[in-house]
Amino acid sequence: MNAATRATAGTAPTVPYEELLTRYEPVVGLEVHVELSTATKMFCGCATGFGAEPNTQTCPVCLGMPGALPVVNATAVESAVRIGLALNCRIAEWCRFARKNYFYPDMPKNFQTSQYDEPIAFDGWVDVEVPANEAGGEAFTFRVEIERAHMEEDTGKSTHVGGTTGRIHGADYSVVDYNRAGIPLIEIVTRPITGAGERAPEVARAYVSTLRDLMRALDVSDVRMEQGSMRCDANVSLMPTGSTTLGMRTETKNVNSLRSVERAVRYEMTRHAAVLDAGQAILQETRHWHEDTGITTSGRPKSDADDYRYFPEPDLVPVAPSREDVERLRATLPENPAERRRRLQDAWGFTDLEMRDVVNAGAVEVIEETVAAGASPAAARKWWTGVLARRANTDGVAVTELGVTPAHVAELDGLVTSGRLNDSMARQVLDGVVAGEGAPAQVADARGLELVQDDGALQAAVDKVVAANPDVAEKIRGGKVQAVGALIGQVMKQMRGQADAAKARELILTTLGVEG
Amino acid sequence: MSETTPTDAGRDLTRMTAVQMADAMAAGETTSEELVQAHLDRIERLNPALNAFLLVDADGALATAREVDAARAAGEDLPRLAGVPVAVKDIACTQGLTTTAGSRMLEHFVPPYDATIVTRLREARMPILGKTNMDEFAMGSSTEHSAFGPTRNPWDLERIPGGSGGGSSAAVAGFLAPLAIGSDTGGSIRQPAAVTGTVGVKPTYGGVSRYGVIALASSLDQIGPCARTVADAALLHEVLGGHDPMDSTSIDAPVPPVVESVAGASAEDGSLAGLKVGVVKEIGGEGFQPGVQQRFDEALEELRALGAEIVEVSCPHFTHAMAAYYLILPSEASSNLARYDAMRYGRRTTPEDSPSAEQVMAASRDDAFGDEVKRRIILGTYALSSGYYDAYYGQAQKVRTLIARDLEAAFGQADVLVSPTAPTTAFRIGDKLDDPMAMYLNDIATIPANLAGIPGMSIPSGLAPEDGLPVGIQLLAPAMEDQRLYAVGAALEARLARAQGGPVVDRLPEVPTTAPEVPGARHTPGTAGTHTEEVRA
Numbered sequence A: 001m002n003a004a005t006r007a008t009a010g011t012a013p014t015v016p017y018e019e020l021l022t023r024y025e026p027v028v029g030l031e032v033h034v035e036l037s038t039a040t041k042m043f044c045g046c047a048t049g050f051g052a053e054p055n056t057q058t059c060p061v062c063l064g065m066p067g068a069l070p071v072v073n074a075t076a077v078e079s080a081v082r083i084g085l086a087l088n089c090r091i092a093e094w095c096r097f098a099r100k101n102y103f104y105p106d107m108p109k110n111f112q113t114s115q116y117d118e119p120i121a122f123d124g125w126v127d128v129e130v131p132a133n134e135a136g137g138e139a140f141t142f143r144v145e146i147e148r149a150h151m152e153e154d155t156g157k158s159t160h161v162g163g164t165t166g167r168i169h170g171a172d173y174s175v176v177d178y179n180r181a182g183i184p185l186i187e188i189v190t191r192p193i194t195g196a197g198e199r200a201p202e203v204a205r206a207y208v209s210t211l212r213d214l215m216r217a218l219d220v221s222d223v224r225m226e227q228g229s230m231r232c233d234a235n236v237s238l239m240p241t242g243s244t245t246l247g248m249r250t251e252t253k254n255v256n257s258l259r260s261v262e263r264a265v266r267y268e269m270t271r272h273a274a275v276l277d278a279g280q281a282i283l284q285e286t287r288h289w290h291e292d293t294g295i296t297t298s299g300r301p302k303s304d305a306d307d308y309r310y311f312p313e314p315d316l317v318p319v320a321p322s323r324e325d326v327e328r329l330r331a332t333l334p335e336n337p338a339e340r341r342r343r344l345q346d347a348w349g350f351t352d353l354e355m356r357d358v359v360n361a362g363a364v365e366v367i368e369e370t371v372a373a374g375a376s377p378a379a380a381r382k383w384w385t386g387v388l389a390r391r392a393n394t395d396g397v398a399v400t401e402l403g404v405t406p407a408h409v410a411e412l413d414g415l416v417t418s419g420r421l422n423d424s425m426a427r428q429v430l431d432g433v434v435a436g437e438g439a440p441a442q443v444a445d446a447r448g449l450e451l452v453q454d455d456g457a458l459q460a461a462v463d464k465v466v467a468a469n470p471d472v473a474e475k476i477r478g479g480k481v482q483a484v485g486a487l488i489g490q491v492m493k494q495m496r497g498q499a500d501a502a503k504a505r506e507l508i509l510t511t512l513g514v515e516g
Numbered sequence B: 001m002s003e004t005t006p007t008d009a010g011r012d013l014t015r016m017t018a019v020q021m022a023d024a025m026a027a028g029e030t031t032s033e034e035l036v037q038a039h040l041d042r043i044e045r046l047n048p049a050l051n052a053f054l055l056v057d058a059d060g061a062l063a064t065a066r067e068v069d070a071a072r073a074a075g076e077d078l079p080r081l082a083g084v085p086v087a088v089k090d091i092a093c094t095q096g097l098t099t100t101a102g103s104r105m106l107e108h109f110v111p112p113y114d115a116t117i118v119t120r121l122r123e124a125r126m127p128i129l130g131k132t133n134m135d136e137f138a139m140g141s142s143t144e145h146s147a148f149g150p151t152r153n154p155w156d157l158e159r160i161p162g163g164s165g166g167g168s169s170a171a172v173a174g175f176l177a178p179l180a181i182g183s184d185t186g187g188s189i190r191q192p193a194a195v196t197g198t199v200g201v202k203p204t205y206g207g208v209s210r211y212g213v214i215a216l217a218s219s220l221d222q223i224g225p226c227a228r229t230v231a232d233a234a235l236l237h238e239v240l241g242g243h244d245p246m247d248s249t250s251i252d253a254p255v256p257p258v259v260e261s262v263a264g265a266s267a268e269d270g271s272l273a274g275l276k277v278g279v280v281k282e283i284g285g286e287g288f289q290p291g292v293q294q295r296f297d298e299a300l301e302e303l304r305a306l307g308a309e310i311v312e313v314s315c316p317h318f319t320h321a322m323a324a325y326y327l328i329l330p331s332e333a334s335s336n337l338a339r340y341d342a343m344r345y346g347r348r349t350t351p352e353d354s355p356s357a358e359q360v361m362a363a364s365r366d367d368a369f370g371d372e373v374k375r376r377i378i379l380g381t382y383a384l385s386s387g388y389y390d391a392y393y394g395q396a397q398k399v400r401t402l403i404a405r406d407l408e409a410a411f412g413q414a415d416v417l418v419s420p421t422a423p424t425t426a427f428r429i430g431d432k433l434d435d436p437m438a439m440y441l442n443d444i445a446t447i448p449a450n451l452a453g454i455p456g457m458s459i460p461s462g463l464a465p466e467d468g469l470p471v472g473i474q475l476l477a478p479a480m481e482d483q484r485l486y487a488v489g490a491a492l493e494a495r496l497a498r499a500q501g502g503p504v505v506d507r508l509p510e511v512p513t514t515a516p517e518v519p520g521a522r523h524t525p526g527t528a529g530t531h532t533e534e535v536r537a
């Protein structure tokens, strides 16, 4: 690190957010890398699964062995075209890969095969919905312009062992896992986002969130920010209010959650303002975002000396998607996620808050399928965003990866509405399904979970509880129907939970001669 | 081991052509094991002087030979060249066999995979004798830039065998192998063929897979056959050629009918009637050795006798070919060679005082790369730099387009083009080592074919009167028309042999078993204060 970068490292001075907005207009640019979920890598046949033993998913091509040559993954190109189309981009009729030359141990060839001045998709836009905020700001829609979406390959992953920072400086040694080297990436770059004012950090977050939804709907990526299959670099600069000249920007890396996108942009705005207020110049550099402390620190200074010596990749032939192929792919595009959400929310009768929970749980599709399989929207939402979402969160998997299918949930809902199971029994059955014990009815049978259907036993319990609580019974007869809850609880206790609470309620009221 | 390898019939097996070897095995007159052993014996006797082979895989070659012999005995249907030994330039990866590319960097590199062309040799059941010497990473025209010492020309041990594929051409010319693989980026198959009196072919770009062949300049490199006759070259070309899904630039079309074209060739008057042969005005004349020009002019006369019409064509942009080539090649090479950083494989030099990865890379590259490699990496890095790209790499690509257009126009007037392959016969080892420009000028006639991606062939046109050394004539054809080279080459070869009283290779003098000391032979020194080790994958 040189002296200039050290001066801005650590806890830099900042200006209060509301104050800076009186003098500066923020400009944000976002570069989002999306790892495609193709079965094989960008330029070789190696598998792409996450979490394999280090360096087991490699071959001469992705290890940069002498003589090895790349071959473009056609599925990755299709995904890139579909992403481009979904972002309202123009699709290149002819484009090439280039070599980005620089030396780094996690890059086997010491050049990255990437698109440079001929991206496969360019000149697009996407509308993002920015929700209302706590400060009273209203929800609004903002159009983000897309400069380009291009294909490239990922690098290997370096781990620096020893030292204190986990960074390469001061490490005793480093190890590199090349399983990630060559995984297909799509880099999506926005045009500078201006005019969002104080809502700029929220627009940034909403944009990344929209991209995530879009990638999910396209089924082209896992888009797990925490696993790095979607990564965001945020460029931030400030212009004095009224100016049209872009200020010097910094590029903040390692912004790996939606919340962080918003926080990092906000933090950089406050830091820039302090530097500019002090009459100093913003240093063009990359900065690292620290989730725990909520600040950025100086990384590598950028300069004109960064020269990647791009030139067209001579080992690959140009990519030239035919117009017929583009139209064929356009026909495979899913409904726009925002429009689709609005349509489903109306159909299901969910509140905005409920719908946001569903979206955040990644459960739109499964709820749709569960409803199609016969469950009520409310029940489908209750199970998927409740117990199943919590379980998925604990296990660190997607809600769709629990082994529970929409058909299971619909079946479970059927068992509840038919009166065979009550809520707590249904939860136990669901545990069994997650544990792989079979479909809900099977699990219920195997675990002996079934509500007592014998009205005689239930009536006996009701009679006993009514007799034991004359005061409460009198209140209910007197019109305080809500007091019935206390009696239901006792009846359920008598029945050891093996009873339908609604049925118990009905019987209590009938016994007391009150209309439910 | 015996001095020579006579068979029962009293023949020296190594003097046969590949076609003769294949026929003799098919007729039961010899076996692959006998053939391989005869070549191994000659390699053992002459390689210490020639340094054509960097590695001899006697066990592997004999094992393949015995398998072929057993299969033949069992009545199996075998490929045409099954059992015919072959040498492979040390630029093609051979699984389990050290592959150095002539560089200290890869001195002990054992590839984990076979190049596609090596797979095809194995599928053709050809015993691989070993790996041949070359200029480091194929950068050179003399094999003097090999980190493992120069290869000597069998015609005169004090002279170079051409480059970069001098090892392959010397092996073929010296009867150490009937066939060899070469790679041609700017003439590395054709120029060595010319100065050793052998046949060398650079196929159409994309005609032979480059997968597993260590890249020099990706858009120029092409793999091809080295042989003593056009017919032998055609058979090997057919083995090597054809589409490879592992190489994106490989042409998805059948191999041109090269063997068929040779079969139809004849030395009789009028056999090439109707053929138009273009002489490129811009290649030849000044800077070309008189004996080279003389043999070329005589070859034109033979072509006329065969019925061809000789026309003069002009390719005005050829004058810029050298400049464009020496921008495009170093640019691509600087990037292709970046992977040799001693991180995953190769020779690692670790400076003292706990260096960073970057410092280890720099020290290793500084230590293991030779001067010519460094020179071209620096040139290429400069040419690709921002601010210079348009003026250098960009302009060079424009020249490349203009050269391709020149050739297109020329092929509108002529079916094939001809020129001397190299300006001179083999020069003395050390003569041009300190003058890169003089060295580069060796490839002036061969470079345009690489820039345009068209096929080219060099066949012997005789010996230069002034020094008695072989001279080559180059034939060029339009892309994907490789068979034209073979049709014309085979006819001319037969005609010249008739006129000169036999093929050039048969006039090779006895090769001495020891080589004289020559000035200028170099080796890469280690760097003091460092520690080197091999990185194993």
Ligand SMILES: [Zn+2]
Binding pocket: A041, A044, A045, A046, A057, A058, A059, A060, A061, A062, A063, A182
């Ligand atoms: Zn791979």
